[in-house]
Amino acid sequence: MIDATEDQANQNVVQEYLTFTLGEEEYAIDILKVQEIRGYDAVTRIANTPDYIKGVINMRGVIVPVVDMRLKFHLGNATYDQFTVMIILNLGQRIVGMVVDSVSDVIGLNPEEIRPAPDFGSTFDTQYLIGLASVGDRMAIVVDIEKLMTSQEMGLIDKLSDTAL
Amino acid sequence: MGKSILTVDDSASIRQMVSFTLKGAGYDITEAVDGKQGLDKAQAGRFDLILTDQNMPNMDGLTLIKSLRALPAYRSVPILVLTTEAGDSMKAQGKAAGATGWLVKPFDPQKLIEVVRKVIG
Amino acid sequence: MSIDLSQFHQVFIDEAHEHLGNMEQLLLALDVEDASLEDLNAIFRAAHSIKGGSGTFGFSDIAELTHALETLLDKLRKQILDPTDEMISAFLECCDLLNEMLEAHQGGASVDDTTTEAMRSRLLKLADPDLPSKALADEPNTLAIIPNDASAWLIELNPLTDLFAGSASLEALTADLSALGQLTLLSQKPGSCMSWQLKGPNTDAPIRDIFEYICSDKELTINLAETENPSDSEEEDDGFGFFVDESTLPAAQEKAQIEADNGFGFFIDESELPAQQQAEREQQQGFGFFVDEHELPAALNTSAPQNAPVEQVAKSPKVSSKQESAKAPAESSIRVGVEKVDQLINLVGELVITRSMLAQSASHLDPVEFEAIHEGLVNLERNSRDLQEAVMSIRMLPINFVFGRFPRVVRDLTQKMNKKVRLKLVGEETELDKGLIEKLADPLTHLLRNSIDHGIETPEVRTAAGKPEEGTITLSASHQGGSILVQITDDGAGLNREKLLEKAREKNIPLSDNPTDKEVWQLIFAPGFSTAKQVTDVSGRGVGMDVVQRNIAEMKGQVEIESISGEGTTIGLRLPLTLAILDGMTLRVGNEIFIMPLTRILESLQPVHDQLKTVSGKGRVVQIRGEYLPLIALYQILNLEPEVTDPEKGILVVVESNSGKVALFVDELIAQQQVVIKSLETHYRKVEGISGATIMGDGRVALILDIDKLARMSISHVSA
Incomplete structure (x- = not known):
């Protein structure tokens, strides 16, 4: 791809991000954390969990939880039809499915193109934000999806294992 | 064809070490886990050299040597005793049983090859 | 050619653990009053094997300790001494210590020297009760280590007095010895035992010269490092060692003497050996092959696969004949990592699920027109079930693995x-x-x-x-x-x-x-x-x-x-029987399917109105043959939308929970089914009332109910 030394690679090389929309907002996450994108189907409910935890699905024999980001962050309409998409994230040891309004694009961003996020004005707590980036005439919020998904706030992991992360 | 050697030892690690070392030196190795199995395997095949541990369950090394010496096919095949006991009585017993020689454990692989070479080349 | 012995370390460590396990069992079963010679021999053999291996693979501390252990055991099996409770305790503790040492080696650490030394002295003292404790420290250490070259000397100093209290300086001694060659300090205990390995000098004479002014001959032991036994090396011509009594040397040694100090010898005239001449010729070249060189790569290749740790699943030389017969024939078993077995179990689980998915899709196909497919599916079912059973059995072990301790x-x-x-x-x-x-x-x-x-x-x-x-x-x-x-x-x-x-x-x-x-x-x-x-x-x-x-x-x-x-x-x-597969009952509440462990189900029934009662503060109960059982509506506990809310229209499943019998109210029971248990915690977390999940024939996830937890939840549910 790019003939550069590792140092350069770390500093200047364009990283790819997957962008998706939640309501009016556009978000970008590191594409290396994305395992696949699939339709929303056959989710088994889990009792006594917050509404945004939709349940679990079978990903080739592995039981994976599904989170609806629209419900979690009160954005967009939480409807489920054949157009509803799920981004399957691979976060190190864990796999999580994430329901969003739509998946838009894969974009390349240079670290310099990501500007620090303001302290306010975002739905997500700033601790999960990497920054803001311009995509054409739009603005994408770059999210540290691993940090967000493994946070206490999402309630996807037991407190004990949480400290291990 | 490499010469074939039967190594009889109840310790898997020693057996593997002997086996690996001698295979590396180009010999064909057959392993047996005790005297009884050693005797069976010796009778089932032909070996140019037999290396045996002294202390083993089921049949010890000395009994194995005596039994082998009673077989026409093994009357003159060299047999070395691998032993941790290098005392006189072991040597006397080993000789009386019909062993060709002994090698004291622990030994290093190089030494093993050297001795085996001396015996069968 | 140099051979990396570390590749055998794991095998040795596993083997040693097994020997120790056997030893412990035998020791515990041993009747001190009337010890069977066979058992004592078996115990001796275990210690002996560990000693042999540890020496060979360079675990000198273990070799040293097992040598002492063996010394005492040898006296027992030769009936020079009678076993005592004290000895058994010492043996057992020694086993513990050896296990620790093995683990330490595995982890790259080491066990405190003083602990092993104390155990060693204790064993030697038991082996020779007349020995004053002071002399114990002087017991020549008969440990042999593998030298990197032939002229490595093992020097042991067992001073009777503190040598370095006076004029002699340890530094000066070390410097003098270093001047002779490559010096390695093997162990040092201030005021007592010290040992070095010295590589270089061809004879021990220069070493003895250095020590001449420091200590008496009695306090010093110098051996060629690969020599097993000092009293043995003694007999050889180099004149090191102490207790010479040449009359005891067998005549047979004449020829062997020259080689005996190398740790091997021949009982026959060496010239009789077939390879002798050839070998000598080749040794002059320093290196040689005994086969045609073109054969060598092939020979090496064949050795590679056999390198895998294939060995007997060691069963202890146990006391009872029943277990003896269970002994697996050597070399017909292999050691495989548990993770490999688990992977196999998972894959078979997937296969079973795929099969049921196929069966479900094929169920609409015309049985006559698609006869071959239906037949194939039946065979597939049988084969995958057999395969699953076979794979599961790999993980099965006799409970003696835990009882044994x-x-x-x-x-x-x-x-x-x-x-x-x-x-x-x-x-x-x-x-x-x-x-x-x-x-x-x-x-x-x-x-x-x-x-x-x-x-x-x-x-x-x-x-x-x-x-x-x-x-x-x-x-x-x-x-x-x-x-x-x-x-x-x-x-x-x-x-x-x-x-x-x-x-x-x-x-x-x-x-x-x-x-x-x-x-x-x-x-x-x-x-x-x-x-x-x-x-x-x-x-x-x-x-x-x-x-x-x-x-x-x-x-x-x-x-x-x-x-x-x-x-x-x-x-x-x-x-x-296993954690991986569950005999379950599938049931439905609303649109959701759940699995309940079949073994917990006592009965299921459709209650009539008279059986249902409401007890104030305790919620609903159902009367079954005179017993009042708490009625737990699954839809309430799990917050579901049920098809029916009236127990008379649904089904009550009476289950045994650890808080007693309870009746679970569900919409419908579907079928008995064996399910593969999957963890929810791998990618999610624990869920209250749910013990795991499984994948159904249609590929959907179904949750497995945790009966005990549900019963407890319902109690708090009611009282809340």
Whole structure:
């Protein structure tokens, strides 16, 4: 791809991000954390969990939880039809499915193109934000999806294992 | 064809070490886990050299040597005793049983090859 | 050619652990009064094997200690000494220490020298009671280590006085020795034993010269490093060693002498050896092959696959003939990592699921037109079921893997508490999943301790009660249908109903007005509950029994207690055969499918109006044959939308939970089905009331109900 030394690679090389929309907002996450994108189907409910935890699905024999980001962050309409998409994230040891309004694009961003996020004005707590980036005439919020998904706030992991992360 | 050697030892690690070392030196190795199995395997095949541990369950090394010496096919095949006991009585017993020689454990692989070479080349 | 011995370390360590395990078993079974020679020989052989291997693979500390162990054992098997309890204890502790040392080596650490030295001296002292302890330290260390070249000397200094207190300086000595060659300090204990390895000099004379002014010959041992035994090297021509008595040398050694100091020799004239001349010729070149060189790569290739640790699954040379017969034939078994087996189990699980998906899709196909497909699916089902069973059986191990440790536990505890207990093991060959075996160890140990501590009375009390002085604890295992029952039975005092009730009142543990024995016995599992008058250091402060119950519940098992005052107590653990597969009942609530462990289901029924009652403060109950059982509506607990809310229109499933029988109200029971248990926690977390998940034939996930938890949840649900 790019003939550069590792140092350069770390500093200047364009990283790819997957962008998706939640309501009016556009978000970008590191594409290396994305395992696949699939339709929303056959989710088994889990009792006594917050509404945004939709349940679990079978990903080739592995039981994976599904989170609806629209419900979690009160954005967009939480409807489920054949157009509803799920981004399957691979976060190190864990796999999580994430329901969003739509998946838009894969974009390349240079670290310099990501500007620090303001302290306010975002739905997500700033601790999960990497920054803001311009995509054409739009603005994408770059999210540290691993940090967000493994946070206490999402309630996807037991407190004990949480400290291990 | 490499010469074939039967190594009889109840310790898997020693057996593997002997086996690996001698295979590396180009010999064909057959392993047996005790005297009884050693005797069976010796009778089932032909070996140019037999290396045996002294202390083993089921049949010890000395009994194995005596039994082998009673077989026409093994009357003159060299047999070395691998032993941790290098005392006189072991040597006397080993000789009386019909062993060709002994090698004291622990030994290093190089030494093993050297001795085996001396015996069968 | 140099050979990396470290590749054999793991095999050696595993093997040594096995030898130690066998040794411990044999030691525990040994009758000190009338020890069988066969057993003593077997114990000796185990120590001997460890010594041989540890020397070869460079674990000199282990070799040193096992040498002392072997020395004592040798005297026992030769009947020079008679075994004593003291010796057995020393042996057992030595086994523990060796296990520790092995683990330390595995982890790249090492065990404190003083501990091993103390054990070594203790064993040598037992081997030679007349030896003054001072002399023990002087026992020549007969350890042999592998030198990198032939002229490595092992120097041992065992000073009778503190040599370096006076004019002699250790630094000067070290410097002098270093001048002769490459010096390595092997061990140093100030004021006592020191040892070095020195590579360089061709004879020991220059070394002796250095020591001449420092100590007497008696305090010094110098050996060629690969020489096994100093008294042996003694006989050789180099003149090192002490106790010469040449008359004892066999005549046969004439020829061998030259080579004997190299650690090997021949009983026949060397010129008779077929390879002699060739070998000598080749050795002059320093290196050579004995086969045609073109054959060598092939020979090397064949050696590669055999390199894998293929070995006998070592079964101990056990005491009973029954186990002897179970001994696996050597070399017909292989050692495989558990993760590989688990991967296999997972894949087979996937296969089973795929098969049922296929079967479901094919069910609409015309049976005549698609006869071949239907037939194929039937075969596939049979084959995959057989395959699944075969794969599961790989993980099955005899329960003796955990039972085996208890004779030791009992021995240690009874000694500590001055009680007399005989441990009887029954059904040790019963097989269950390896994962369960590992998890059983802790709870069983705890229960056993409890039986000895609280159950079995002291010999005086027993005699007074007309019981045999020696108590009996029976540990048994058996298969019962789809589960395994492990029982600990003691013939002790039994549980005391009154005391338990009193304690419950003291601790404000709620109880029904007229509790059944079963309910009372369950009290011992309450956190912080202990009936022992004195808190002992053995079974502790009553933390534990609740942990035991939790552990067993985690294994999807149940704890049952039976006790008769004055006659004893039986604690039964009922466990599934495996953690990977569950015999389940699928049921439906609304649109959701759940699995319930089949073994927990007592009956299912459609109640009539008269059977249903509402008890104030306790919610609904159902009367079944005179018993009132709490009615738990699954849709309420799990917050679901049911098809029916009236129990008369649905189904009640009566299940056995550890808080007693309860009736679960569901919409419909669907079918019995074996399911592969999957963890929810791998990618998610624990869910209350759910013990796991599985994948159904249509690829959807179904959750497995945790009956005990649901029962408890419903109690808090009602009281809330």
